[in-house]
Amino acid sequence: MTLTTDATxxxxxxxxxxxxxxxxxxGLTTSAVGVAGVWIxxxxxxxxxxxxxxxxxxxxxxxxxxxxxxxxxFIALTGAVxxxxxxxxxxxxxxxxxxxxxxSVLPLFVAAMLLVPAAASxxxxxxxxxxxxxxxxxxxxxxxxxxxxxxxxVFYAVMTQLGFVAILLGLMVLSAAGGxxxxxxxxxxxxxxxxxxxxxxxxxxGSKAGxxxxxAWLPRAxxxxxxxxxxxxxxxxxxxxxxxxxxxxxxxLGPGPRWWGVTLLAIGxxxxxxxxxxxxxxTDLKRLLAYSTVENMGLIAVALGAAxxxxxSGAASAATVAMAAALLHLTGHAAFKCLGFLAxxxxxxxxxxxxxxxxxxxxxxxxxxxxxxxxxxxxxxGLPPGAGFVGEWLLVQSxxxxxxxxxxxxxxxxxxxxxxxxxxxxxxxxxMVKAFGIGFLARPRSDAAAEAREAPTSMLTGMAAxxxxxxxxxxxxxxxxxPLRRVLAVVPASAGADPSGLGTVLHLPGLAxxxxxxxxxxxxxxxxxxxxxxxxxxxxxxxxxAMLPLWACGADDLTARMQYTATSFGEPLQRVFDxxxxxxxxxxxxxxxxxxxxxxxxAYRARISDVLQDLLYTPVVQAVTFCxxxxxxxxxxxVHLYLTYGALGVLIVLLVAR
Amino acid sequence: xxxxxxxxxxxxxxxxxxxxxxxxxxxxxxGVLGTLQVRHVDxxxxxxxxxxxxxxxxxxxxAERFGARLVASPRxxxxxxVTGVVTRNMAQPxxxxxxxxxxxxxxxxxxxxxxxxxxxxxAYGVLGAVGDVVPVDVEIPGCPPTPTQIVAALxxxxxx
Numbered sequence: 109m110t111l112t113t114d115a116t117x118x119x120x121x122x123x124x125x126x127x128x129x130x131x132x133x134x135g136l137t138t139s140a141v142g143v144a145g146v147w148i149x150x151x152x153x154x155x156x157x158x159x160x161x162x163x164x165x166x167x168x169x170x171x172x173x174x175x176x177x178x179x180x181x182f183i184a185l186t187g188a189v190x191x192x193x194x195x196x197x198x199x200x201x202x203x204x205x206x207x208x209x210x211x212s213v214l215p216l217f218v219a220a221m222l223l224v225p226a227a228a229s230x231x232x233x234x235x236x237x238x239x240x241x242x243x244x245x246x247x248x249x250x251x252x253x254x255x256x257x258x259x260x261x262v263f264y265a266v267m268t269q270l271g272f273v274a275i276l277l278g279l280m281v282l283s284a285a286g287g288x289x290x291x292x293x294x295x296x297x298x299x300x301x302x303x304x305x306x307x308x309x310x311x312x313x314g315s316k317a318g319x320x321x322x323x324a325w326l327p328r329a330x331x332x333x334x335x336x337x338x339x340x341x342x343x344x345x346x347x348x349x350x351x352x353x354x355x356x357x358x359x360x361l362g363p364g365p366r367w368w369g370v371t372l373l374a375i376g377x378x379x380x381x382x383x384x385x386x387x388x389x390x391t392d393l394k395r396l397l398a399y400s401t402v403e404n405m406g407l408i409a410v411a412l413g414a415a416x417x418x419x420x421s422g423a424a425s426a427a428t429v430a431m432a433a434a435l436l437h438l439t440g441h442a443a444f445k446c447l448g449f450l451a452x453x454x455x456x457x458x459x460x461x462x463x464x465x466x467x468x469x470x471x472x473x474x475x476x477x478x479x480x481x482x483x484x485x486x487x488x489x490g491l492p493p494g495a496g497f498v499g500e501w502l503l504v505q506s507x508x509x510x511x512x513x514x515x516x517x518x519x520x521x522x523x524x525x526x527x528x529x530x531x532x533x534x535x536x537x538x539x540m541v542k543a544f545g546i547g548f549l550a551r552p553r554s555d556a557a558a559e560a561r562e563a564p565t566s567m568l569t570g571m572a573a574x575x576x577x578x579x580x581x582x583x584x585x586x587x588x589x590x591p592l593r594r595v596l597a598v599v600p601a602s603a604g605a606d607p608s609g610l611g612t613v614l615h616l617p618g619l620a621x622x623x624x625x626x627x628x629x630x631x632x633x634x635x636x637x638x639x640x641x642x643x644x645x646x647x648x649x650x651x652x653x654a655m656l657p658l659w660a661c662g663a664d665d666l667t668a669r670m671q672y673t674a675t676s677f678g679e680p681l682q683r684v685f686d687x688x689x690x691x692x693x694x695x696x697x698x699x700x701x702x703x704x705x706x707x708x709x710x711a712y713r714a715r716i717s718d719v720l721q722d723l724l725y726t727p728v729v730q731a732v733t734f735c736x737x738x739x740x741x742x743x744x745x746x747v748h749l750y751l752t753y754g755a756l757g758v759l760i761v762l763l764v765a766r
Numbered sequence: 767x768x769x770x771x772x773x774x775x776x777x778x779x780x781x782x783x784x785x786x787x788x789x790x791x792x793x794x795x796x797g798v799l800g801t802l803q804v805r806h807v808d809x810x811x812x813x814x815x816x817x818x819x820x821x822x823x824x825x826x827x828x829a830e831r832f833g834a835r836l837v838a839s840p841r842x843x844x845x846x847x848v849t850g851v852v853t854r855n856m857a858q859p860x861x862x863x864x865x866x867x868x869x870x871x872x873x874x875x876x877x878x879x880x881x882x883x884x885x886x887x888x889a890y891g892v893l894g895a896v897g898d899v900v901p902v903d904v905e906i907p908g909c910p911p912t913p914t915q916i917v918a919a920l921x922x923x924x925x926x
Contacts, residue, residue, distance in 0.1 A: 659841050659866045662859030 131201035134211035135566070139194030141215050145187020145222045152180020152226075153591045159228060166235065172290055174228030177594040178359065182225035182351045184591070185439060188577065189344040189446050190218040196450050196570025197336040199563060203457040206334060210250035217243035217340065224348050225355075229290040230283045234276060237348075241268045244345060247337040248329050260332040267325040271315035275352070278308030282356070291360055302361055306368060309356045310375075317349025318402045319409055320379040324721045327386070330398035331462060335453020338394060342401045343446035347438055350408055354434075354599060358416060363600040366517055369417025373521055376409025377528035382720070384532045385685055388539040389678040389716050392462045393452045396543055397445065400488055403532060404441040404496070408434050410525055411503045414510075419601040421518045423510055425617050430506035431602035432592055437499025439588060440581050444487030444495045447574035451481035454563035454571070455547070459556040464543065464674035469552030473560040478548045480571045485540040487578050490533045493629035495578040498585045498614070504529055505621050535681070542677045551668040583629045585614070675714060682716070691716045781828045782914075788922045792903040795844045795870040801835045802924045804874075805843035805867065809860050809896060810886075811850025814910035815877040819847065822913035822920075829917050833924040840864075845872040845923065848896045851879040851886045857893045864900045872923055875902045876916065878909040885909070 152158075152175030163170035175183075194214075201211055220240040227233035245268065249261035285301035286294030297305070315322035326346075330338045353372075357364060383402030390396040411434035418427035452462070454477050461467055471478045487495035507529070510522045552558035563571075580587060596602040615622045660666045682691050696711040742753075794802065806819060822829045823836060837843050840863045852860060864873065875896040878884035883895050896902055906919045 656866070659839065660862075662862050664858070664862070 130208065130211055131198045131206070134201065134214050135194045135196070135198035137194070137215040138197060138218055139191045141218045141222070142187040142190030142194055145190060145218070146184050147187075148175065148222070148226075149180045149182070149184025149187055150591075151175065152183060153177045153594050154180075166231075169229075169231040169289065171235070172229040172232050173223075173226045174292070175226060177591070177598050178351075178355060179225035179227075181435070181591055181595045182347060183222050185347060185442055186218070186221045186225070186344045189340060189442050190221075192446065192450070192570040192573040192577075193336045193339050193343075194218075194570070195573065196339075196453075196567050199566035199570075200334065200336055200453055200457060203564070203567075204334060206250060210247055210334065210337070213243050213246045214336070214340075217247055217337075218344075221340075221344055221348060225351055228292065230279045231289055234272075234279060237275065238272060240345065240348070241272060244268070244337070244341060248333045248341075250334050250337070251332075254332075257332045260328040264325045264329040267315060267322065271312045271322065273312075274308050274315070275312030278305045278312060279356070281305050281308065282360070291355075294360060297361070305361060306357050306364070309352060310371070313349040313352035313356075314375065314409075315349070316352070317346050317405045317409070318379070318383075319349075319375050319405060320382055320402070321720050321724050323379065323383070323402045324718060324725060326402055327390075327395050327398045327718065330401070330449075331392055331394035335394075335449055335456060338397075338453070339446045339449035342398065342449055343442040346401060346405055347442060350405065350412070350434075350438060353409075353412060358412065358601055359599055362416070363419050364416045366417055366420040366515070369413045369415070369420060370517055370521055372409050372413030372416060373525055374413070376406045376411075376413055377525055379403070379406030380410060380532040381406070381528055381535075382688070384535040384539060385681070385688060386716070386718065388535050388542065389682045389685075389689060389691070390539075391464050391674040391678070393455065393464055393467070393543060393547055394449065394462050396464075396539060397448050397452060400448075400536070400539065401441075401445060403536060404437065404445070404488075407500065407503065407529065407532060408437055408441070410529065411437065411499075411506070414503070414506055414522070414525065415599075415601045417518060417521060418506065418510055421510075421515050423518075426506045426509050428596060428602040429502055429509070429616055431596055431599055433499050433502035433506055435592055435595060436502060436581075436585060436588065437496065440487060440495040440497075440499050440578075443574060443577040443581055444484045447480060447571060447578055448484035448488060450567070450571045450574060451477050451484060454567050455481075455560070457567075458560045458563065459554075461554065461556055464546045466554040467547045467552070467557045468550050468668065468671065469557055470548045470560055473552075473558075474562045476568050477563055477571070480568075480575050481548060482544055483575045483578050485544040487582065489537040489540040491537065492625065493582045493632055495581045497582065498623075498625050500529065500533060501623060502614070502616075505616055509616070509621065538678075538681065542674055546672065546674045546677055550671050551666075553668045553671065553673070583626050585625060682714075688719065689716055690719045780826055781831075782826060784831075787925065788918045790925055791919075791922045792872050794923050794925060795872060801830075801833045802845055802872075802920070803837045803843045804834055804845045804847050804920070805837055805840045805863070806847045806849070807860060807863050809848055809850045809856045809880070809899075810853035810892070811877070811879065815849035815880075818910045818913055819849070819876065819916060822916040824913075827913040827917050829920050832917065832921045833926045834920040840866040841868070843867050843871070845874055846900075847874045847876055848880055848900075848902075849876045851883050851889075851892045852894055852896055852899045853891045854893050855891070857899050860896075860899055872903045873900055874904040874906065874919060874923070876906045876919075877911055878907060881905050881907060 155175070157174060157176045159172070159174040161170060161172050165171045197214060200206070217240065220236060220243050223236035224233065224240055227236050245261065245265050248264050249257060251257050252261060281301055282294070282297065282305045283289055285297035285305070288294050311322065315325075318326040330342060333341065357368065380403050383399045383404075383406055387396050387399035387403060390399055411430050415427045415430035415434065418424075418430060454474070455467065455470060456462055458474070459467065486493070490496040490500045504526060507522045507526045510518055552560075562568075614624065658666055682689055692715045694713040696713070697707055698709040698711070700706040700708050806816075808816065821827060840846065846864065846867060848860065864871075873896070875881055879886055880896040883892060886892050893899065904919055904923060906915055908915055
């Protein structure tokens with residue numbers, strides 16, 4: 109539905125009018141839905157549980173909604189992401205000329221996402237889930253005229269529907285075994301059904317959350333979707349995958365047995381390490397952020413797995429800390445990833461580039477966007493004072509303080525998990541330094557980057573709101589203390605210990621260890637100020653500096669081509685993790701005709717594909733194609749044959765129904 | 767490990783004796799309290815001088831004990847040690863290098879080519895001697911100069 113610009117004056121007027129009102133209405137509606145979500149969510153977290161039954165809306169089953177602390181937490185989180193995204197979308201839609209369809213679906217998508225955690229029955233949950241999936245699919249395919257978008261949208265559609273099938277089967281098994289549609293009425297299920305539900309829902313929700321090996325849609329769909337949509341998907345929609353795991357597996361069926369915890373822990377650790385490895389060698393800014401989402405969802409799955417495992421092993425305090433880590437990291441990730449995608453979108457909108465190898469030099473041209481992306485990158489790198497630090501610190505603390513005398517599984521799993529988290533954080537810093545340093549600093553590597561313009565006010569306002577959330581979460585996570593306490597109390601794995609020590613100074617409940625993110629930030633700021641003052645004081649007697657051109661090794665001037673690129677920055681890591689990443693590199697040397705020793709051109713091509721995707725998905729796609737070819741023989745085009753099929757079908761139905 | 771310790775004990779000291787302090791030809795740059803940091807520039811040398819310079823900074827002649835040290839950038843340097851005739855391609859880089867060296871600075875021309883074009887005097891790619899392009903403070907004659915001569919020239923600046 110994009111409007112072409114080479115149109116008649118009449119059509120240009122349409123564009124002008126469209127640019128004026130449409131984006132503003134869509135953006136403000138999205139934000140309003142978000143504000144309503146925050147309000148309802150907070151009411152759910154802090155107030156008493158409230159149930160709503162709307163029978164007339166859907167025939168036979170009706171719609172059952174309920175607000176409880178767990179659902180309310182996710183509703184509030186989703187709403188809070190939608191508010192800045194809505195404001196941002198106003199300016200973004202004007203710059204990128206988003207059509208009517210994506211603009212009108214944007215608030216619907218947010219509403220569908222708000223509905224998922226509010227669902228109180230299996231049927232309502234599935235309805236909301238499918239609404240959300242369909243809305244997100246329309247948004248991903250918004251610019252479907254580009255071939256890359258079309259292929260990404262098909263890929264996303266297939267994966268999200270397969271995930272839905274798994275969830276559908278899992279919840280049907282749950283509903284049949286529990287003997288009820290409403291979550292609250294479910295009775296205890298048999299161990300066999302419990303296992304089946306866990307496996308099916310983990311596959312379905314895991315694919316939504318981007319856990320390995322069902323992550324492949326993330327790095328495809330996120331770069332191709334419009335940036336506000338990427339932000340919503342990465343900061344709100346994937347969270348609902350985690351919500352599904354917590355609600356169905358850890359609350360309704362919980363507390364889970366030990367092997368559930370080990371499974372979650374293993375899948376999470378592998379996702380985290382694989383995601384961050386791909387992020388650290390990615391050269392596409394939005395692809396990098398998408399892989400970073402895989403990484404962070406992996407860390408959250410590690411925290412959920414640790415909570416389950418620790419609770420099943422009797423370490424109640426550590427389990428509470430792990431669950432708190434999962435929820436805090438979820439919130440932090442939502443804040444910084446939303447900001448990251450929005451900032452990447454404002455770069456994309458003005459330069460048309462996502463390729464880090466062609467960006468650079470944006471700090472001069474777009475200072476506000478650069479600072480805002482810096483806030484997001486700091487959060488994503490998991491260092492203090494970033495939004496991702498507190499969650500990761502709590503996760504590591506819960507793993508360290510696990511008492512290994514309980515079980516062998518715990519004694520083996522926790523050190524390995526600590527190692528995985530440490531490796532993930534380390535590589536995450538490298539990935540984010542690359543995204544910020546190569547993408548925004550130094551000199552522009554292309555004309556488009558050199559002519560970048562700062563984003564309009566609405567986009568900056570949206571990003572500033574997300575950045576404020578990042579800073580607050582990093583410096584004063586105490587704002588989440590009350591909601592967190594209420595949520596932790598309703599999840600069985602974390603209900604064992606009192607988390608009241610999580611204040612300004614985070615005292616771990618029942619464990620030795622405390623940390624004060626606010627004081628840490630104050631200390632850092634004071635230390636930086638002291639260093640600046642000291643260096644000014646030290647240099648007060650120096651002569652006035654002479655201004656000279658940069659030293660270019662004797663050449664006349666430095667060129668942008670002499671700089672590090674994202675590819676060269678990631679090359680050492682690519683070399684170390686050669687076996688995992690399997691890069692395809694190709695060096696082609698063209699010599700002059702006169703002599704083979706005089707080189708005219710050296711071409712270097714490197715392509716890093718997703719190994720898992722190649723190994724796991726290609727055979728499946730080939731098998732499906734093979735089967736489809738077989739079935740195609742049944743479609744001869746003969747009306748008589750089709751009538752026979754129909755008759756046979758009716759016959760079978762009659763026989764079965766008899 | 768015993769092998770190389772024994773070797774050290776057996777071989778002993780190989781460094782040449784210091785000898786007398788040569789006459790000062792150029793003032794050491796003011797502000798140089800410690801070592802004179804030297805940036806070597808090859809303006810079009812045949813690499814004979816380079817071999818001798820590496821000899822001068824090797825263990826036998828050991829120029830570093832007299833307070834001279836080779837560095838990797840003119841930004842770090844107090845002195846330039848230029849070898850070879852100045853070719854057309856290297857003339858501007860040589861000027862740029864001099865520009866990039868913080869003042870006060872010393873330019874040491876090393877070898878006959880650097881002083882008077884030497885054997886390459888009439889070659890087509892040669893622009894001139896080092897003195898034709900940048901001002902020279904210390905001259906080291908020889909084709910190539912011996913390490914002893916190079917060390918003597920460096921000592922004439924460092925005065926150690």
